[in-house]
Amino acid sequence: MIQGLYETHIQVNNLENSVRFYTEVLGLKLAHMDETRPIAFLWIGEGKSFMLGLWEQKENLQPRHFAFSSSKEDILNYSVDFLKKKDLKPYNFLKDGIDEPMVFAWMPALAIYFNDPDGNQLEFISVLEGEGKPELGVISYEEWMKHQ
CATH class of the missing domain: 3.10.180.10 (2,3-Dihydroxybiphenyl 1,2-Dioxygenase, domain 1)
Structure with a gap:
């Protein structure tokens, strides 16, 4: 049944700054941004094999x-x-x-x-x-x- 881990999600304080860090500094690719939630999805590697979700959380960041x-x-x-x-x-x-x-x-x-x-x-x-x-x-x- 389980073949691997496809995605993980983390909390960030400022979505825009975090998207910039993960794309410009680490080289991930922006897949989708939903500012109504606010969340961004980033592709890790090639071929849509892995994804990282960034959830903006202003308080109690974990x-x-x-x-x-x-x-x-x-x-x-x-x-x-x-x-x-x-x-x-x-x-x-x-x-x-x-x-x-x-x-x-x-x-x-x-x-x-x-x-x-x-x-x-x-x-x-x-x-x-x-x-x-x-x-x-x-x-x-x-x-x-x-x-x-």
């Missing part, structure tokens, strides 16, 4: 978390510079001040985090090949490669 699928190569070689050039602060899962991607060894998956203007926690993630090693915890990619 930040959420979700992850964008990325390639291992893009995360390792491009993500940190990409985020910094967009004036976004990349951080790892440990929030230890190191702005390098880290591996969740239990999956395994490589990830780097950043926030949108409303404090929603966003992530670029790539599932790595091989078996998970939960005993390693969350480690640097270099450390992960030593165990391969």
Whole structure:
């Protein structure tokens, strides 16, 4: 029955500003805007495969978390510079001040985090090949490669 996750929705304080952030900064495509609700739908990737809904909420904003699928190569070689050039602060899962991607060894998956203007926690993630090693915890990619 379930083949994947098609869409997710988050709350934003200012719909216009958030649409600008997700389209101009992150490169998503505006699919539809309904100002009577107010909500915007954005395409993630190609072929209408995934969608993000932005709901304007002026009070009691509840930040959420979700992850964008990325390639291992893009995360390792491009993500940190990409985020910094967009004036976004990349951080790892440990929030230890190191702005390098880290591996969740239990999956395994490589990830780097950043926030949108409303404090929603966003992530670029790539599932790595091989078996998970939960005993390693969350480690640097270099450390992960030593165990391969």
